[in-house]
Amino acid sequence: MIDVSFDVYSDTPKGRDPDSYSPTLRNYHKILWSKELPSGNIFNLSDEIPRKLKHSSRVGEFIISSDSIGHTYKYTKALGEIVRELPSYEMDAFFLKCSTIGAYMVFPADKVGNKMTINGSRGLNRNIKDRFDLTLECIRLYYLDTPNPLSETFERYSSFFNLFENFQGYVDFFLLQDLVSREYDSVNFWLPFFSFEEKPLPGNIGEYRLYKNNLIRFISNRNKRIASQ
Numbered sequence: 081m082i083d084v085s086f087d088v089y090s091d092t093p094k095g096r097d098p099d100s101y102s103p104t105l106r107n108y109h110k111i112l113w114s115k116e117l118p119s120g121n122i123f124n125l126s127d128e129i130p131r132k133l134k135h136s137s138r139v140g141e142f143i144i145s146s147d148s149i150g151h152t153y154k155y156t157k158a159l160g161e162i163v164r165e166l167p168s169y170e171m172d173a174f175f176l177k178c179s180t181i182g183a184y185m186v187f188p189a190d191k192v193g194n195k196m197t198i199n200g201s202r203g204l205n206r207n208i209k210d211r212f213d214l215t216l217e218c219i220r221l222y223y224l225d226t227p228n229p230l231s232e233t234f235e236r237y238s239s240f241f242n243l244f245e246n247f248q249g250y251v252d253f254f255l256l257q258d259l260v261s262r263e264y265d266s267v268n269f270w271l272p273f274f275s276f277e278e279k280p281l282p283g284n285i286g287e288y289r290l291y292k293n294n295l296i297r298f299i300s301n302r303n304k305r306i307a308s309q
Contacts, residue, residue, distance in 0.1 A: 084303035099146040100131040118249040143190045147199045149212035150183030182303035192236040201233040207276040217267045223247040258301040270294040
């Protein structure tokens with residue numbers, strides 16, 4: 081039912097974003113995340129809203145959208161010189177892996193108080209820069225009621241996070257087990273992590289390759305979990 085090798089750019093109009101314009105990616109999200117919540121309620125998703133998905137039941141109403149969690153940063157100015165050191169075939173393989181379903185998540189899409197969504201906040205926050213491993217650490221800290229760079233944003237979407245009850249519930253629901261420890265008490269970061277005050281992006285070719293290899297391993301493992309559903 082779900083082809084974990086499918087390239088979501090292959091059915092996306094040229095110049096458009098798969099998160100909004102790939103019908104296959106949208107359908108895969110609908111299939112994957114329409115399932116039982118930790119509470120026992122079913123999180124059924126409908127595709128009645130263009131380019132998004134909707135859930136409406138006694139647990140609440142949620143509009144969600146796709147978001148890429150696998151980034152090559154190929155066109156990020158700060159990494160331009162580093163990326164150019166890698167052969168094109170290596171970057172192409174990296175990008176292709178980041179174009180499969182294992183490299184995508186969903187987050188609430190509706191703006192609260194006309195403020196940024198989770199997608200926007202984690203992309204623009206200087207401590208996160210769209211890295212999903214750092215985002216997941218913020219989510220872990222949020223469930224522990226511990227301040228983090230995305231605390232204010234997450235508070236606006238507390239009803240969404242409450243669906244999963246705790247960090248383990250969130251991780252298990254979205255098949256993120258390969259990005260956390262066995263005890264669910266820490267994140268397996270793609271680069272060494274000491275604090276959010278450090279620069280989140282790789283600073284040299286060695287760090288970039290470490291980031292790339294760890295991200296590829298995570299996507300591959302998550303794709304296996306998805307395929308086994």
